Amino acid sequence: MKVTFVELPENLQADSPKWEDKKQLIQLEKSDVLLTNEMPFGRWLFDKAEYDAVTASDVIRENELGVEALKKLELPVVLSSRPIQHDSKLANEAFALINGVYHRAHRKQYFPDEPGFYEAAWFKGDQSGFEVINIGQVSVGFMLCTEVMFSEWARAYRRQGAHLIVVPRSTEQNVEKWKTAASLAAIVSGCYVVSSNRAGRFSDDITFGGHGFAFAPDGTLIAETSATNPIVSFELDIDLVQHQQRQFPCYVKEPNL
Template sequence: MTDKTLSVALVQHSNSSDVSHNIEKTIQGVREAANEGAKLIVLQELHRSLYFCQTEDTDCFDLAETIPGPSTDMFGNLAKELGVVIVLSLFEKRAVGIYHNTAVVVDSDGSIAGKYRKMHIPDDPGFYEKFYFTPGDLGFQPIQTSVGKLGVLVCWDQWFPEAARLMAMAGADLLIYPTAIGWDPRDDEAEQKRQLDAWVISQRAHAVANGLPVISCNRVGHESDPSSQSEGIQFWGNSFIAGPQGEILAHAGDEDDQILQFDVSLSRSESVRRIWPFMRDRRIDHYGDLLKIYRD
């Protein structure tokens, strides 16, 4: 079997209230990754701004933009210039009163290859996303690009094995998770470790169960709670790339801006699925109860 590899990079960085500054930081990261040979570059969730979902504030809807729009134009031109595929994460204004948390893939020719609207929307202290985002309606469909079929999901989706499985069943070559997740600074060190370990383990499990590489790009840095009702969020970074047996191929730190890059073998997925044929042995004739919320 001929080995097919893809040079992948993640752009992990902190954000500020200055959107222009954040965009410049992201563009610089994309250029640096491309200069190092990356052909697929993944950005973190809602990379243009602070993570505004810590509070419910109608003024934050002003951050939303259309797709196509300013960001897809800007990063489309950048992708074409550099000859790379870029996974963006945008606050989409679909219509008046309808907004989505949307990942957009721009191909190496600058065109929009496709988009994915976040399906699972959290509503927890500090993560009030249901106030802002309408649940996605595009389903779990990989996006065909010049570097392969990308199974793009977003943050909270990473906890749901069903989402990863459906992307794999539709022929995804990789699973990709732009992310914004962090600690409550009031949590003790042991609790913080449990949360981080659970986050990594869950996504590595998706790699194992589906025989696919997983790419997870998180942000870093402390972001204050505008309402002062909490101590904000310390985004924990730890962006990583895992292989199809869950092996960690590259792993970023928890504090610093970082470009994480690795040459991922896409051919290994077939080799792994030959020795661990989970797809073959699925008993779909007995999985009907998965369509229920709970088995009473």
């Protein structure tokens, strides 16, 4: 199974020349699975500390158009996320497009609350938890950006039989802590862990850092994206996952506390 991960530009619009350029490059990969960054379309609007309903409607609409653009890639599987209305705030909903059909996969449960990233003011979680979604023979678990910092959920996905954990991100230029967290998620789960990120300047204070990456089931780095190589692919080996999940520390049983 060929898996592609990317870095896509800030304020990407579904009807823009930038998207057309990325679309052509993505299609050249002839991938089985494409992973985008978190909420890949539209401006980053969550630098404001107070929720605004009009702004929220705008970003919902931009990403609705984005979902339609992703369908037009005509890939077997696209993994991504989008904002949707949820009570008085938004939910960040991960989804899979499987042969163009939308399947809800997960809603983000952990939110940062700091300058540039006031997601706690804009989003809320729910009780949907962390459940795998099946794409053919591969079981996938989502950890949306901040969630990768909580590796207990990577291990929970392992117990559900996951082969691949995906981490759509919108993060700044310091990538090392994200790579450390992703590597640990791979080590404790025995899964491939793959991340795509937003890239480019948003404001004087925030520049999104790009650097999508993929880690093997033993936690070693496979590859990264860069500004000059923003679309990267690798072959996922299910046999390797199954082997690694029989090794330490994956086989260690949960304590009966």
